Amino acid sequence: MLEIDDIQHFVIERAKALAARYEFLSFRDAKGARAWLSALSGTVSSAAQMRAAPSSDRRWVTLAFTWNGLRALGVDEASLATFPEEFKQGMAARAEVLGDIGANAPEHWVGGLASPDLHAIAILFAGDVAERERCRQEHEALVAQCEGVVVLSSLDMEATPPFDHAHDHFGYRDRLSQPVIEGTGEEPTPGSGGPLKAGEFILGYQDESGQEPVLPQPEILSRNGSYIAYRRLEEHVGKFRDFLRQNGDTPDEQELIAAKLMGRWRSGAPLILAPEKDDPALGADPQRNNDFNYKEMDPKGYAIPLGAHIRRMNPRDTAPSMNRRRMIRRGATYGPPLPEGTPEDGVERGIAAFLVCGSLIRQFEFAQNVWINDKNFHELGNERDPIVGAQDGTLEFKIPKRPIRKKITGLPAFTTVRGGAYFFLPGIKALHYLATLGNHSESE
Amino acid sequence: MPNNANSEDWSKPSAKAITKESLADAEQGRYGPIFPKSPACYGFSIIAKIIPGREPVFYEYARNIEKGVAQKPDLLAVLKLHYLRWNLFEINGETYFQYMGIFDTDFDKYTEDAIGIFTASGLNTVFENLEGFPADWKTNAPAFVKFVRDHHRPSFLEYGEYPYASSDEIKKALRLKAAFGEMLDQMQ
Numbered sequence: 022m023l024e025i026d027d028i029q030h031f032v033i034e035r036a037k038a039l040a041a042r043y044e045f046l047s048f049r050d051a052k053g054a055r056a057w058l059s060a061l062s063g064t065v066s067s068a069a070q071m072r073a074a075p076s077s078d079r080r081w082v083t084l085a086f087t088w089n090g091l092r093a094l095g096v097d098e099a100s101l102a103t104f105p106e107e108f109k110q111g112m113a114a115r116a117e118v119l120g121d122i123g124a125n126a127p128e129h130w131v132g133g134l135a136s137p138d139l140h141a142i143a144i145l146f147a148g149d150v151a152e153r154e155r156c157r158q159e160h161e162a163l164v165a166q167c168e169g170v171v172v173l174s175s176l177d178m179e180a181t182p183p184f185d186h187a188h189d190h191f192g193y194r195d196r197l198s199q200p201v202i203e204g205t206g207e208e209p210t211p212g213s214g215g216p217l218k219a220g221e222f223i224l225g226y227q228d229e230s231g232q233e234p235v236l237p238q239p240e241i242l243s244r245n246g247s248y249i250a251y252r253r254l255e256e257h258v259g260k261f262r263d264f265l266r267q268n269g270d271t272p273d274e275q276e277l278i279a280a281k282l283m284g285r286w287r288s289g290a291p292l293i294l295a296p297e298k299d300d301p302a303l304g305a306d307p308q309r310n311n312d313f314n315y316k317e318m319d320p321k322g323y324a325i326p327l328g329a330h331i332r333r334m335n336p337r338d339t340a341p342s343m344n345r346r347r348m349i350r351r352g353a354t355y356g357p358p359l360p361e362g363t364p365e366d367g368v369e370r371g372i373a374a375f376l377v378c379g380s381l382i383r384q385f386e387f388a389q390n391v392w393i394n395d396k397n398f399h400e401l402g403n404e405r406d407p408i409v410g411a412q413d414g415t416l417e418f419k420i421p422k423r424p425i426r427k428k429i430t431g432l433p434a435f436t437t438v439r440g441g442a443y444f445f446l447p448g449i450k451a452l453h454y455l456a457t458l459g460n461h462s463e464s465e
Numbered sequence: 466m467p468n469n470a471n472s473e474d475w476s477k478p479s480a481k482a483i484t485k486e487s488l489a490d491a492e493q494g495r496y497g498p499i500f501p502k503s504p505a506c507y508g509f510s511i512i513a514k515i516i517p518g519r520e521p522v523f524y525e526y527a528r529n530i531e532k533g534v535a536q537k538p539d540l541l542a543v544l545k546l547h548y549l550r551w552n553l554f555e556i557n558g559e560t561y562f563q564y565m566g567i568f569d570t571d572f573d574k575y576t577e578d579a580i581g582i583f584t585a586s587g588l589n590t591v592f593e594n595l596e597g598f599p600a601d602w603k604t605n606a607p608a609f610v611k612f613v614r615d616h617h618r619p620s621f622l623e624y625g626e627y628p629y630a631s632s633d634e635i636k637k638a639l640r641l642k643a644a645f646g647e648m649l650d651q652m653q
């Protein structure tokens with residue numbers, strides 16, 4: 022049984038938010054940190070609470086901690102030692118594995134995210150910007166009362182217009198393909214595969230290997246928790262649009278190039294189901310927009326190139342152990358939109374996203390290391406993910422086409438990693454356990 | 466990030482000396498340094514002492530794998546293998562196990578995928594009969610990977626007669642040859 026009353030809503034439910042603020046915190050005093058946590062933990066809803074809540078709810082709080090953050094709260098060394106190695110090291114130390122090199126390297130990250138002093142994130146989702154502002158002030162007042170709790174940085178998020186569907190600054194419709202967790206009662210859309218065992222995303226359950234992975238100790242701390250990888254990815258919208266113009270003579274050709282990089286038209290319509298011409302009604306229809314595979318429907322990549330973003334990030338029926346590599350995606354866009362026709366203004370804008378998984382090394386790190394950055398993925402020879410790969414202007418993007426393929430050389434980097442971190446997202450009981458740590462031990 | 470630049474020339478036999486230094490500044494993979502690709506592709510040589518008296522289990526395992534692959538020829542396809550060899554040998558009255566593989570994916574991916582096959586197929590692994598192997602391997606993949614890494618002896622020299630050619634490419638070439646032969650037959 023999935024304990025949805027003990028799992029933070031973040032993993033299972035998507036808040037109906039149009040604004041958000043991420044607060045990145047450091048704890049210099051364990052008691053102060055626990056006071057902060059005690060005050061906030063009551064506002065963190067479980068998935069069950071969120072389902073039962075009135076639709077008038079306007080704000081949703083999510084809390085998660087780095088390994089150093091767990092220590093700063095007073096978790097003892099014996100317990101800390103039982104967490105997985107990659108989580109202990111933290112995202113910045115894993116830069117080479119993740120492809121965070123060159124302009125993407127942690128030395129260029131902002132907001133203190135590469136620092137060992139990063140201890141926690143409070144994700145404040147809000148119905149609108151006014152509600153977010155209210156939450157910000159309330160949180161600021163709380164922090165001021167808690168000894169040694171410091172805000173290292175924060176990031177404001179706003180949905181980009183038009184608000185009728187989720188999309189990023191490049192204009193791609195998003196939130197179309199997402200794994201469903203067994204036991205949540207959610208129905209996967211056609212083509213999305215069956216529900217996955219909860220252990221793929223939440224600790225304390227059987228995973229797709231049929232086993233229950235070993236838990237970090239004590240169990241009260243780890244059960245019903247998840248790992249999340251945070252990525253702040255700047256999107257170079259001006260550069261992206263210039264590229265489309267350089268590689269397509271007409272607006273239609275430019276749209277097709279954008280679609281080939283992603284594997285979907287910007288409307289969301291997958292190229293396999295709409296190979297020649299965009300079909301916005303298909304893109305918007307969840308009963309149809311994810312209903313395709315690769316091995317049977319497009320083995321050579323004539324519709325969706327082998328190296329396109331969605332074909333790398335979920336190779337579907339063309340990858341072994343696919344169900345052991347899925348991730349739940351959460352997040353939002355930040356920064357002002359760049360209106361079409363406006364030259365690049367140099368303002369930072371992008372996606373600040375979370376990848377939720379049961380094992381960072383097997384899911385998120387595998388995706389970064391192999392699917393995004395292995396130059397020889399699918400025997401492509403000299404390519405990386407065209408949207409998020411470590412691009413240095415020397416790589417290619419090949420578009421299979423009869424009679425001869427189109428090869429784009431010298432692909433520029435459309436995104437830059439501006440920061441990231443690994444967090445542990447505890448269950449509700451675990452939050453209370455952490456908040457009351459000092460009461461069980463005199464370890465300070 | 467496996468960094469296998471593609472343009473290696475299969476038609477020119479090639480040898481590569483692998484020094485301690487080159488291993489020391491190898492790229493970092495998810496579970497540790499990435500053992501570099503050589504003219505003989507990726508590979509490993511795992512050497513470990515067996516639990517005394519367990520030899521018969523190894524011979525039975527050999528028959529099981531023989532049967533398993535005969536029944537399901539793609540049983541090990543995921544591992545992108547060229548060849549596997551298993552040996553038992555004695556030093557000072559103690560029996561050691563050696564397991565050598567040549568394949569096209571990187572080391573960590575190979576090990577993760579192998580664990581996947583073993584757990585999914587209900588096959589036990591002969592590794593359970595090696596000293597120091599983690600008993601909880603089914604639920605603790607990192608411990609399995611660590612054992613494999615700790616017992617891997619990197620080679621100091623590797624040679625390929627048709628260097629860097631992947632097993633997929635070789636199969637493609639053989640298929641083409643078969644199709645071509647067939648075509649010539651048809652034209653008689």
Ligand code: HEM
Pocket residue numbers: 189191193194195196197198199252254255256283285330331332334335348350372376385388389408409436
């Ligand atoms: C600025 C960076 C990024 C952009 C603009 C972007 C955009 C998109 C879009 C538009 C889709 C298609 C919509 C959908 O299938 O729901 C998608 C799918 C996906 N992306 Fe990204 N993405 C970015 C970064 C990442 C990163 C860093 C990861 C993981 C490490 C990732 C993992 C995925 C996955 C797993 C899918 C679903 C593929 C499928 O199931 O078919 N993305 N992305």
